[in-house]
Each structure stands twice: as C-alpha cells, then as structure tokens.
Amino acid sequence: MADKVAKSLPEQLLRLLKEERFVLLSTIDKDTGAPYTHAISWLYAPNQSKILFAVDSRSKLVDNIKANELVSLTLIGSGSVYSINGHASIAAEQIEGAPIKLAKVVVSVDDVHDTMFYGSKISVEPQYEKTYDKQAADKLDHQVMSALKGEDQNEQA
Template sequence: MAEKVWQSLPDELFSLLQKERFVTLATIDHETGVPNVSAISWVYAPSKSEVRIAVASRSRIVENIKANPSAVLNLIGAGSCYSIAGEAKVAVEKMDGVSIKLSRIDLAVKEVRDVMFYGARISVDPEYEKTYDKEAADKLDRQVLEALKA
C-alpha cells in the first residue's frame, strides 16, 4: 500500500480538529536538543493549513518552540494514526478570556502523513476523562475553545 501524504489537513482530519481531542505534540527540547512529546487536548483547526493549540504559558513547549519552530502533532482517529508536521510559533503569550494563563501555539501545516503500521487500523479512538470538577472543566474548555477560535 502506498504511503498517504497530504500538504494540508484532509477533510476527515479537519473535521476531527473542530473540538477538543487527545493528541500528542512533539517539539525539540530547547536545552537538550532531543525530541520532547507532550499530551494535549486543547486543539482547534481554523483552516486545513493551520492547527491552534492551547498550552500552559509556563509549559516547556513554549520555550521549545521559541528555540526551534519544527513540530509534529500526532492524531489518532479516522481509523489510523497521523503525523501532522509543520512550523509552530507562539502566536499569543497570554490568551484573553481564559481563567488560567495559557499560550496559543499556531502550527502551520506543511505535511500530513498516515503513519499507521501496515496491516492494521485503529478500531477505537483514544478516550480520556477530566479528573477534576466537571462543571469547572466544562467552563474552562468552553473558554479555551472560544479563545482558540478568536
């Protein structure tokens, strides 16, 4: 089977990135120079060529991207595993309208690859649950999504 490669988000992935979703983000550590992978849920794609990510302003991700903008977002969904590579930037140091200090990272999509190993498909998308106050979590999630859309 030929490897699937796109220059922007295919329709199905774009649709998946219209709401909160479990993804991982790989950056290059600004101190050690080795890859650093973080789990993230606050993502939103305003277009097929950009993905916005909200992270704690004190997150290592922020310093990593300032030092080296190369980043890869890994998304599991639509029956497969996808690598979304591009150039990231800290677009907003402190997002307005959010009750905690978050930064917005914008990833300019350069390449999307289906990286699932041969002969398999994802049968169940990853799931998670918030382990703190549900009402507070829902309120914060709404604030973050609105800020990512702004």
C-alpha cells in the first residue's frame, strides 16, 4: 500500500537517519538498465531534504549514479517500511578525513512513501553486526560518520 507520506523526510525518519543505519540503496544499473540494490550503513541526514552517504569509490553504485541520478533508499523503521526517492550526485570522489577511499554521495529527497502492506507493522527492526575486528570496525565507523557530518557542517558555514 504505497502511500505518499511527504515531499521531504518526516521528523521520525529524520531522527532515524541521524545515526548509522541499515538501508537498501537502489540505483539503475548503467550496463543493463535493471534495478541494482545494495545494502549500506554509512549515511546521515543533515535535514529533511538531504541525505548523505559514503560508499567505496570503486563501487558500481558510483558508476550507476554518474549514469543515472535517480535513486531509492528503503528504510525499515518507525514501525514501517519507507521508500525515499530522490536525485543523487557524487559530491566527492574521496571524502576528506576518511581513512579509506570513499565517495560522498548527496541525495536530494523528492518524496517519501510508506510501502508497508495493509494491516501490518514492523515489530522488530533489522539489526546487523560487523564480522571483522569489532574495535577496528567501531573506529572506522566513527571516522566515516564524523567525516560525513563534519563535511556537511563545513559546507553550511
């Protein structure tokens, strides 16, 4: 039951996107024209109309976005499933302050839809755990999220 919620992120989704979170990103495959979906977690919404995320600079997602800026982010949270549609652009091929080569992507939110089927709600949100060195993962996550958040603050200054 795809009901339009808003033209920008509702407050409850903005709160969820202030922290690292499991989200599915869908782009259009530049070679086949088919949907291409990938799980990401390094994202941050500085306001209701913009979402920033980081992905490996060599990722196919970067090539797909360069070829077609239309993207959709699927967020499971706040009791439902949301499709956040927008236009993406590569803001930086290398995020300054990140310890690995990550591209910074900016999504301008076009609209948000509640896509949960009628008569139901999400009772448990997805959880994940890093399967490599926990201390190294925590350090990397902190560095990447700080770089994403810090760069946005510098842009607005």
